[in-house]
Amino acid sequence: MSARSLTNRYVHEVVRRVPADQRHDLADELRTTIADTIEARGADDRDATEREVLTEMGDPTQLAARYADRPLALIGPELYSRYVRLLAILLTTVLPVVTVAFVVLDVLDNKDLGAAIVTAVTVVFTLGPQLIAWPTVIFAIVERSRHRRGVVAHDSTWTADDLPDDLPEPDRHGAAACVWALFDALLVGLAVRQHIAKPYRLELADGSSRQMQVLNSDLWSGWIWPVLVGLCGARGAQPDPVRREQVERHPRHLVRRGPGGVRAAAGLDPLPPHLLRAGRPGGRERTGLEDPGRVLHRRGVDRARRRREAGGQALPRGTRSPPADR
Amino acid sequence: VTPEELILAQAQELRRGTVVLACLALLEQPQYGYALLETLDTAGVAVDGNTLYPLLRRLEKQGLLRSEWNTEESRPRKFYRVSPEGAQVRAGLMREWQSLVAAVSRLSKENG
Numbered sequence: 001m002s003a004r005s006l007t008n009r010y011v012h013e014v015v016r017r018v019p020a021d022q023r024h025d026l027a028d029e030l031r032t033t034i035a036d037t038i039e040a041r042g043a044d045d046r047d048a049t050e051r052e053v054l055t056e057m058g059d060p061t062q063l064a065a066r067y068a069d070r071p072l073a074l075i076g077p078e079l080y081s082r083y084v085r086l087l088a089i090l091l092t093t094v095l096p097v098v099t100v101a102f103v104v105l106d107v108l109d110n111k112d113l114g115a116a117i118v119t120a121v122t123v124v125f126t127l128g129p130q131l132i133a134w135p136t137v138i139f140a141i142v143e144r145s146r147h148r149r150g151v152v153a154h155d156s157t158w159t160a161d162d163l164p165d166d167l168p169e170p171d172r173h174g175a176a177a178c179v180w181a182l183f184d185a186l187l188v189g190l191a192v193r194q195h196i197a198k199p200y201r202l203e204l205a206d207g208s209s210r211q212m213q214v215l216n217s218d219l220w221s222g223w224i225w226p227v228l229v230g231l232c233g234a235r236g237a238q239p240d241p242v243r244r245e246q247v248e249r250h251p252r253h254l255v256r257r258g259p260g261g262v263r264a265a266a267g268l269d270p271l272p273p274h275l276l277r278a279g280r281p282g283g284r285e286r287t288g289l290e291d292p293g294r295v296l297h298r299r300g301v302d303r304a305r306r307r308r309e310a311g312g313q314a315l316p317r318g319t320r321s322p323p324a325d326r
Numbered sequence: 327v328t329p330e331e332l333i334l335a336q337a338q339e340l341r342r343g344t345v346v347l348a349c350l351a352l353l354e355q356p357q358y359g360y361a362l363l364e365t366l367d368t369a370g371v372a373v374d375g376n377t378l379y380p381l382l383r384r385l386e387k388q389g390l391l392r393s394e395w396n397t398e399e400s401r402p403r404k405f406y407r408v409s410p411e412g413a414q415v416r417a418g419l420m421r422e423w424q425s426l427v428a429a430v431s432r433l434s435k436e437n438g
Contacts, residue, residue, distance in 0.1 A: 028402070029404045030379075032358075032359075032403050032404070033359045035401065036401070036403075037360055056376075062376075063380070066376065066377075067380045069380075069384055069387075
């Protein structure tokens with residue numbers, strides 16, 4: 001058999017993709033197996049049969065992957081959902097925040113609008129690919145090492161405690177959230193504009209006039225920009241007070257309409273206990289903003305109670321879930 | 327998608343695990359790759375070479391099979407046979423198989 005025969009070329013294509021210590025043995029075995037197969041076909045035209053047998057063996061890269069017991073996917077189904085979630089978080093939080101930060105720095109440097117736009121586009125197109133590439137590389141490495149260790153079973157078991165604390169928010173409140181965001185943006189924009197354009201004209205005693213800011217210009221210290229950015233960030237991170245009030249005061253209304261509520265009402269999913277709690281004595285006024293600390297505290301209390309329920313302990317009256325037909 | 331195609335696809339899923347069991351059952355006697363493929367084929371366990379040959383090496387790596395080169399004949403061949411661990415696994419898989427067959431036939435009888 002010549003060194004350039006089809007079989008030798010095929011075997012070479014396979015074994016060069018498997019670990020070096022297996023190559024020699026695998027090459028010998030593959031060659032005899034292929035020769036056995038050709039012989040068993042009772043070949044009149046040996047070359048044609050060889051071609052046929054190798055075609056049936058298929059793509060050498062795939063065969064090599066089977067021999068090397070390597071996954072044929074960069075990120076397998078076990079890790080895929082976590083990977084997508086991480087990418088989504090990075091691209092919807094880190095990327096906008098960094099982009100805005102760079103634009104703000106440009107504005108602080110008194111650059112014009114064009115320069116700021118160029119900066120924003122540059123940040124998006126340099127940071128964006130990095131935010132996609134690095135998690136991909138890391139997940140691919142993790143996938144490879146998991147496969148090597150033979151981890152095929154789930155390594156972390158999911159429990160009901162992993163459920164998010166909130167129901168998905170109904171879409172029809174999206175408009176309200178947009179209006180609030182626009183209102184906030186308008187306020188911040190006005191504050192910046194009165195500083196830059198100085199719209200107020202002050203007539204002085206000597207007949208001359210001077211352009212003034214509306215707010216005390218001493219307030220406009222060097223720290224004002226970080227403060228403004230911080231306010232925007234805090235507003236963005238805060239749960240919408242209107243929505244939260246409705247969830248607590250009108251649970252049944254949401255159970256019927258909310259996407260999670262439809263399944264719950266149909267008896268498919270359990271309802272989160274905080275949705276089923278009866279209205280508080282006296283009710284609370286809509287105070288607009290709610291202290292985030294209290295929100296977090298209440299979430300912690302909810303979670304602790306659910307854990308107690310899971311432990312099967314008796315609960316104080318009034319906190320037990322009502323019958324499923326609600 | 328026709329019912330025939332669906333049956334074919336589902337049957338492939340069903341067969342996937344049984345090839346291991348068939349190999350462990352057959353390799354009580356030492357056998358080389360191509361001969362094993364032929365034996366399985368005539369026994370009615372259809373499997374492709376590019377599936378079976380890597381499978382043999384994987385089972386060897388897992389310690390369920392042992393291999394040896396036989397150079398007595400004109401063409402040296404690698405012979406595989408079941409190791410003691412392989413025999414143990416085969417017994418366990420066989421129990422699993424029997425209980426599956428029993429369960430499925432019981433279910434199909436109950437439901438008409």
